[in-house]
Amino acid sequence: MKRGHVPERTCRGCGQKAPQSGLLRFVVVDGRLVAEGRSGKGIYCCNQSLCRDRLAKSKKVLKAD
Ligand SMILES: [Zn+2]
16 A cells, blocks of 8 residues: 555546545436435536535536536
8 A cells, every 4th residue: 555645536526626525525426416326427516505516507517527
C-alpha cells in the first residue's frame, strides 16, 4: 500500500475533485437520485446544498452514459 493515496471522486454538481469519503454518494434508480441506493450507477456530490440542488435538477446527470 502506498501511503497518502486517497481515492478521489468528482462532484457532479461543481466538478471539483474531493476524497471519496468527503462526498455524498447517490445512485440513479428509475431516473431519480437515491441516497441510500445500493445498486445502480453511482454519482458523487460534495456536501453543499448548491451542488445537491444542481444535481437534483440535472437531467443530464440522470441520463448520462
Ligand atoms: Zn460540488
